Amino acid sequence: MKRPEGGTPMTQFTRWLDMPPVWLLTMIALAYGLDRVVPGLGFGLGVTFGLGNLLIVLGLGLLGVAMWEFRRARTTVIPGEQPTVLLKRGIYRWTRNPIYLGDAMILTGLILRWDVLPALLLVPVFTTIITKRFILWEEATLSAKFGPAFSDWAGQVRRWI
8 A cells, every 4th residue: 555656746736635634625515515505404403513613622632732743753744754753652642543533523523513414424434535545554654664563552542532
């Protein structure tokens, strides 16, 4: 599962299009679009608005904490680039993918906030895409680079939560 590197300007552009934030924005746009095309798909409960806001804030917080760990360790946060450090401290003691988890929380939060509940189906679609396109490659890369240290850590820490 090798991610493409280098290439023509067009392949470099398409590589940048195939990034987790683009997938997240696509799912957000689909949820928002569904709400605009077919309004009234929710239950009209005020609790979904508050719960949505809470998930958005928690997701953003999770992203911030995870990014801080990357910065503190001086390693890359960009999928497809080679890591220099195996992050195992901080938030990485509880989840192997806090950034992707934060993304999923933000997506879920926005869907709840907009009260377009059928769009919740986009959350497992998003997590499946992220797992297949990014996480599996990242885990294979970490395993190849860090060997038993990665295997031990992965055996103790869940992929998502």
